[in-house]
Amino acid sequence: MRICMVSDFFYPxxxxxxxxxxxxxxxxxxxxxxxxxxxxxxxDCTGVRYVTNMLKVYYLPIKxxxxxxxxxxxxxxxxxxxxxxxxxxxxxxxxxSAFSALAHEALMVGALLGLKTVFTDHSLFGFADLSxxxxxxxxxxxxxxxxxxxxxxxIGKENTVLRARVAKHRVSVIPNAVDxxxxxxxxxxxxxxxxINIVVASRLVYRKGIDLLAGVIPRFKNTPNINFIIVxxxxxxxxxxxxxxxxxxxxxxxxxxxxEHAMVRDVLVRGHIFVNTSxxxxxxxxxxxxxxxxxxxxxxxxxxxxxxxPNSLILLVEPDVDAIYNAILVAIERHRRHESSxxxxxxSKRRRRKKGNVxxxxxxxxxxxxxxxxxxxxxxxxxxETLYNWEDVARRTVKVYERVIKESAFTLSELIYAVNxxxxxxxVFFVVAHFMLLLLEYWRPRNRVEAAFELTPKSxxxxxxxxxxxx
Amino acid sequence: xxxxxxxxxxPWVKNLYSNREYPDNYTDVSxxxxxxxxxxxxxxxxxxxxxGISVLNNQISCITGFLILYHLMxxxxxxxxxxxxxxxxxxxxxxxFYRGKSLSMxxxxxxxxxxxTVLLFGYMFSPMLxxxxxxxxxxxxxTMTFFVMLFNLMFADYGxxxxxxxxxxxxxxxxxxxxxxxxxxxxxxxxxVLLVEAAxxxxxxxxxxxxxxxxxxxxxxxVICCTTLYFIxxxxxxxxxxxxxxxxxxxxxxxxxxQRYKFNIHGPWDEAIVEENTDENLDENL
Numbered sequence: 001m002r003i004c005m006v007s008d009f010f011y012p013x014x015x016x017x018x019x020x021x022x023x024x025x026x027x028x029x030x031x032x033x034x035x036x037x038x039x040x041x042x043x044d045c046t047g048v049r050y051v052t053n054m055l056k057v058y059y060l061p062i063k064x065x066x067x068x069x070x071x072x073x074x075x076x077x078x079x080x081x082x083x084x085x086x087x088x089x090x091x092x093x094x095x096x097s098a099f100s101a102l103a104h105e106a107l108m109v110g111a112l113l114g115l116k117t118v119f120t121d122h123s124l125f126g127f128a129d130l131s132x133x134x135x136x137x138x139x140x141x142x143x144x145x146x147x148x149x150x151x152x153x154x155i156g157k158e159n160t161v162l163r164a165r166v167a168k169h170r171v172s173v174i175p176n177a178v179d180x181x182x183x184x185x186x187x188x189x190x191x192x193x194x195x196i197n198i199v200v201a202s203r204l205v206y207r208k209g210i211d212l213l214a215g216v217i218p219r220f221k222n223t224p225n226i227n228f229i230i231v232x233x234x235x236x237x238x239x240x241x242x243x244x245x246x247x248x249x250x251x252x253x254x255x256x257x258x259x260e261h262a263m264v265r266d267v268l269v270r271g272h273i274f275v276n277t278s279x280x281x282x283x284x285x286x287x288x289x290x291x292x293x294x295x296x297x298x299x300x301x302x303x304x305x306x307x308x309x310p311n312s313l314i315l316l317v318e319p320d321v322d323a324i325y326n327a328i329l330v331a332i333e334r335h336r337r338h339e340s341s342x343x344x345x346x347x348s349k350r351r352r353r354k355k356g357n358v359x360x361x362x363x364x365x366x367x368x369x370x371x372x373x374x375x376x377x378x379x380x381x382x383x384x385e386t387l388y389n390w391e392d393v394a395r396r397t398v399k400v401y402e403r404v405i406k407e408s409a410f411t412l413s414e415l416i417y418a419v420n421x422x423x424x425x426x427x428v429f430f431v432v433a434h435f436m437l438l439l440l441e442y443w444r445p446r447n448r449v450e451a452a453f454e455l456t457p458k459s460x461x462x463x464x465x466x467x468x469x470x471x
Numbered sequence: 472x473x474x475x476x477x478x479x480x481x482p483w484v485k486n487l488y489s490n491r492e493y494p495d496n497y498t499d500v501s502x503x504x505x506x507x508x509x510x511x512x513x514x515x516x517x518x519x520x521x522x523g524i525s526v527l528n529n530q531i532s533c534i535t536g537f538l539i540l541y542h543l544m545x546x547x548x549x550x551x552x553x554x555x556x557x558x559x560x561x562x563x564x565x566x567x568f569y570r571g572k573s574l575s576m577x578x579x580x581x582x583x584x585x586x587x588t589v590l591l592f593g594y595m596f597s598p599m600l601x602x603x604x605x606x607x608x609x610x611x612x613x614t615m616t617f618f619v620m621l622f623n624l625m626f627a628d629y630g631x632x633x634x635x636x637x638x639x640x641x642x643x644x645x646x647x648x649x650x651x652x653x654x655x656x657x658x659x660x661x662x663x664v665l666l667v668e669a670a671x672x673x674x675x676x677x678x679x680x681x682x683x684x685x686x687x688x689x690x691x692x693x694v695i696c697c698t699t700l701y702f703i704x705x706x707x708x709x710x711x712x713x714x715x716x717x718x719x720x721x722x723x724x725x726x727x728x729x730q731r732y733k734f735n736i737h738g739p740w741d742e743a744i745v746e747e748n749t750d751e752n753l754d755e756n757l
Contacts, residue, residue: 059503124740125740126740126741126742127737128735128737128741130524130713150495153487154486154487155739155740156740157498158503158505158506158738158739158740159738162503162506162736162738163505167495169496169498169503170496170500171495171496172494172495172497173487173495174495175487175488206747209745210743211746211747212745213746214748239748239753242753243507243753246753274538279742279743279744280740280741280742280743281619283487300743300753301741302739302742303739303740304487306485306486307485307486307487308487310486310488319743319745320745335597351481379522381623387487387488388487388488394493399495400495
């Protein structure tokens with residue numbers, strides 16, 4: 001199958017959507033599909049490039065307008081998108097993220113060209129304020145032109161069905177995944193002598209509940225062997241630094257700042273407990289990564305978070321300072337009990353592991369009840385591995401592709417009817433886009449568009465290149 | 472699509488890892504069961520709406536009153552002193568009422584210091600302010616006054632906590648309008664009186680009404696404005712009366728009628744609300 005992933009968010013920018021697109025593309029390539037990624041240019045990063053495993057990425061020369069998104073003009077990029085989609089002989093256009101204007105434009109062009117369209121929604125939205133109302137309207141119009149939508153959690157599906165008025169059976173739930181082979185535990189990195197590290201890794205913004213965190217940290221003022229490690233950067237960093245200063249906890253609260261995604265694991269393994277204070281979240285990859293690294297997870301119970309991990313791996317609490325504080329105390333207590341129960345034998349094993357290769361076979365007995373907390377880091381990693389992996393995600397996504405390929409493409413009248421139903425004003429853009437495509441069809445007929453040169457890993461090796469940049 | 476459920480299938484659970492036997496686009500019966508509508512929506516009665524909108528009408532009447540005074544001075548119907556003295560007396564009474572029991576000699580001293588400073592500087596600068604916009608044509612002045620007064624209406628603080636409200640823009644608009652109009656008056660003493668009136672109408676009066684406003688106050692204000700306008704210009708009086716009645720009765724009626732279309736959706740996807748840490752409350756939270 002020939003698939004085109006479209007999103008404003010892709011490497012070199014870093015985040016949940018970027019990771020999803022990258023990992024999914026890699027898996028689809030491994031499954032033998034042809035994948036190209038479409039995004040806008042990031043500074044010097046422009047043109048056509050190949051990344052790992054010959055994944056072809058088009059960095060289209062479009063100016064960024066706001067928040068790494070292009071200006072949503074709906075029609076201005078039609079010729080470029082058409083050229084790419086036809087040259088690559090794409091069958092399925094797969095847009096990512098409701099915030100990405102490029103994805104929406106490509107989906108419209110795809111639908112008009114008679115290609116199949118799939119859209120993945122990565123975020124939750126309220127209904128209360130003006131900006132939400134506007135975005136929801138745009139999403140509704142665009143999803144009316146999409147064959148199938150994918151959400152990352154069941155809450156996400158409810159949200160998308162409500163705000164974009166899509167039919168329920170046209171929305172699938174396929175979660176994100178985490179590379180458990182990358183996020184492995186390493187207890188030797190943890191501090192000894194009864195010190196407990198609490199790790200927080202998120203952008204330091206209001207939506208991630210940093211204000212809650214700022215309320216929790218001072219409560220540990222008088223418990224000397226509890227330390228905090230905070231990864232990430234953002235406008236709320238000043239607040240945390242101020243709190244740290246006022247509580248005289250400079251020694252014990254380490255604010256690391258922004259860290260590359262690959263380095264996050266190195267920080268995570270240093271901790272015992274991971275705290276997530278998000279106020280809203282569709283899926284939350286951070287807690288899965290933390291659980292995969294063997295940390296006990298304490299998280300606010302908002303959005304899709306209760307669906308992500310079984311109770312044995314997570315402590316869910318209300319978004320409230322007291323509740324989070326109490327849950328952290330529970331986690332500390334559990335950890336202390338676990339430490340003392342793991343007698344000499346376990347300790348000697350750990351020492352051996354430091355030198356030898358990590359073998360998760362030598363782990364303590366699994367818990368008897370499903371709800372009982374799993375504390376052994378290696379067991380956590382194993383458990384997460386059984387829950388999520390990218391291959392499973394890719395296979396399920398391919399099923400969606402196969403489904404939409406079988407469906408008949410939207411006819412022009414169907415599209416016009418659908419758009420007219422949700423917002424007739426958008427027909428202005430729609431009609432312009434349609435006539436532009438007609439004009440382009442006249443100038444550069446589809447059957448005379450030259451297909452892009454296929455670069456397989458083998459032919460690439462002939463060009464004495466492996467995974468470096470091509471222009 | 473909900474296929475015919477096989478009897479042996481495990482029940483569907485709302486999590487992301489255990490429903491392997493179900494297709495990805497399966498929709499369970501529990502779908503949207505956490506949906507709540509109109510949780511915090513308040514439905515207003517007609518009386519409440521009428522009482523509420525009178526705050527806006529008060530501001531409209533306040534501007535009208537100021538323009539009436541301007542007109543009286545422009546035509547020299549009333550001498551500036553005979554406007555200044557009564558309004559000063561009323562302002563004094565208003566001040567006593569506003570301070571009430573908390574009035575003390577110290578407070579009185581400080582307030583009179585402010586008053587003297589404002590009056591002195593106002594009097595000193597009034598010749599300059601009087602000639603500031605004299606070169607501009609009268610039509611331009613009136614159009615400009617219309618727009619800045621409109622700004623005053625739009626940004627005035629009606630007791631709502633929304634981003635639109637800006638006391639600074641509102642007050643600056645009104646004062647700028649007053650300075651524009653001052654240039655049309657005959658002497659700089661006239662201009663001084665007009666500026667004092669502007670201060671009273673747009674600075675002091677809103678302070679007083681902010682705490683003590685009651686919808687019934689609108690009635691005498693309306694009657695006074697209408698009577699004065701009756702002697703100045705009939706069409707303007709009709710315009711004023713129609714606008715006031717429309718704003719005060721028709722608009723609330725429409726609002727109350729359309730309340731039944733209120734449809735506010737809440738669910739687990741809503742952002743949790745937490746108190747944001749600001750410089751003020753940072754220390755008490757420690």
